[in-house]
Amino acid sequence: MNGIDTAVSAPAYETDHVDALDGAVAEIVQRYGEAAHEPAGRRKLWNALEQGGFTLLSVPEETGGSGGSLADAAVVLRRCAYAGVRLPLVSTLLGAWSCAWAETEIPSGPLAFTWSTAGPGEPVRLPWAPFADRLVLLKPSELVVADRSAGAVREIADGPFTGEPLGESDTLAGLPGVRFRSLPTAEQALLRGALLRSAELHGAAASALDQAAQYAGEREQFGRALHRFQAVAHLLAQCAGEVVATGVAVDAAIAAADDDGAAPERAEAAALVAKIQASATAGRIAAATHQIHGAIGFTEEHPLHISTRALWQWRDDYGDEHHWAARLSGLAEKHGRKLWELLAD
Numbered sequence: 001m002n003g004i005d006t007a008v009s010a011p012a013y014e015t016d017h018v019d020a021l022d023g024a025v026a027e028i029v030q031r032y033g034e035a036a037h038e039p040a041g042r043r044k045l046w047n048a049l050e051q052g053g054f055t056l057l058s059v060p061e062e063t064g065g066s067g068g069s070l071a072d073a074a075v076v077l078r079r080c081a082y083a084g085v086r087l088p089l090v091s092t093l094l095g096a097w098s099c100a101w102a103e104t105e106i107p108s109g110p111l112a113f114t115w116s117t118a119g120p121g122e123p124v125r126l127p128w129a130p131f132a133d134r135l136v137l138l139k140p141s142e143l144v145v146a147d148r149s150a151g152a153v154r155e156i157a158d159g160p161f162t163g164e165p166l167g168e169s170d171t172l173a174g175l176p177g178v179r180f181r182s183l184p185t186a187e188q189a190l191l192r193g194a195l196l197r198s199a200e201l202h203g204a205a206a207s208a209l210d211q212a213a214q215y216a217g218e219r220e221q222f223g224r225a226l227h228r229f230q231a232v233a234h235l236l237a238q239c240a241g242e243v244v245a246t247g248v249a250v251d252a253a254i255a256a257a258d259d260d261g262a263a264p265e266r267a268e269a270a271a272l273v274a275k276i277q278a279s280a281t282a283g284r285i286a287a288a289t290h291q292i293h294g295a296i297g298f299t300e301e302h303p304l305h306i307s308t309r310a311l312w313q314w315r316d317d318y319g320d321e322h323h324w325a326a327r328l329s330g331l332a333e334k335h336g337r338k339l340w341e342l343l344a345d
Contacts, residue, residue, distance in 0.1 A: 021075050024052065024054075025052075025054055025080070026083075029079060032044050036086070039131070043131075046110055049080075050108075055089060056093070057072040057076060059096045063099065063103065064105055069258045071251075071254050071255070071258060074199040076089065077196060077199040078199050078203035078206075080203070084204075084307060086310075088110045088111065088128035089200075090196045090197055092110050092113070093196060095134070097192065099136065102182075103180070107133065107145060109132070110128065110132045112129040112135050112148075113127075113137075113189075114126045121171075121173070121174060122170070123168050123170050124172050125168050126166075126168070126172075128165060128167075129151070129168070129169065132148055133148060140186075141179055142178060143177055150171070151169040152169055152170065155167050164313075190318055190319060193318035194274075195274060198274040198279075199254070208239075208285050208286065208304060208308055208311065209243050209289065211293075212235075216292055235288045239288050242284060243281070246281045249274045249278070252274070253274035255270075256270040257270070269331060269332075272325075272327055272331065278315070282311035282312070283312070283315060289304060289307075290304070
């Protein structure tokens with residue numbers, strides 16, 4: 001499966017479904033992904049995924065989504081991250097999730113999503129706003145959904161490592177929103193974003209590992225392949241263990257989130273563990289795979305940097321491992337349980 005075991009922890013009867021979904025997404029990415037680092041190519045890839053219903057998986061059909069589970073959405077996130085393409089999949093899923101929660105119509109196209117307490121005239125920053133068709137702003141008591149033009153978005157920067165566009169709007173916070181008795185909180189949005197980003201981190205880490213393993217098998221030094229040197233073999237084994245551990249943590253968190261009967265603290269703890277593991281692994285995988293590649297891994301011509309730049313940026317998105325480790329400790333205290341008991345539940 002090109003380095004990602006998308007069926008880890010899946011029941012046997014679900015394996016065919018997962019494989020079929022992963023294969024369909026992989027086929028689209030292979031067809032359009034090579035040109036997706038340019039704006040025009042990125043839009044073609046997005047349109048192909050959207051037409052297949054892959055951009056709104058886990059969002060209920062009755063609200064305009066594609067249905068399915070978070071596990072389905074994670075397959076798409078992992079595959080795209082593994083392939084090195086950059087799309088506002090997490091941002092769109094969060095925006096659509098907020099609209100579904102508020103029982104309002106989900107806009108079509110890519111969404112730029114954020115949460116803020118900014119007042120009228122105050123700037124709001126939104127990842128992917130220059131690329132998005134619609135802007136979704138979650139405020140404490142209302143949800144603002146607007147066209148990009150109405151938000152008067154200006155591009156201010158690209159992500160420091162991945163090149164994902166960042167925009168800012170001075171008018172979005174002052175636009176009329178829709179008030180609801182029940183809206184997700186910024187804290188809930190942050191946690192869901194962390195879980196979705198963990199799936200992407202797993203895909204990027206698996207890609208970096210596969211590239212390192214292939215390079216170590218092909219590159220010779222002193223008359224033998226690099227992977228035959230004990231130090232290199234040890235690094236590869238460490239990386240493989242980290243990637244498997246991350247995959248298991250992400251699968252467990254997604255399964256808990258999809259389980260309506262799971263205790264809230266159990267689902268939250270699983271999501272925290274997933275992001276802690278994924279973010280901590282990201283730095284170690286990036287360092288180890290670059291060490292195996294040597295200087296060539298830092299060159300623009302070699303694709304390793306596509307995966308490792310994503311690892312360096314995404315590990316901090318939606319809270320890094322230190323942020324969530326502190327939250328995990330506090331969660332155990334909040335529920336009057338020992339940390340190990342909470343993790344082992």
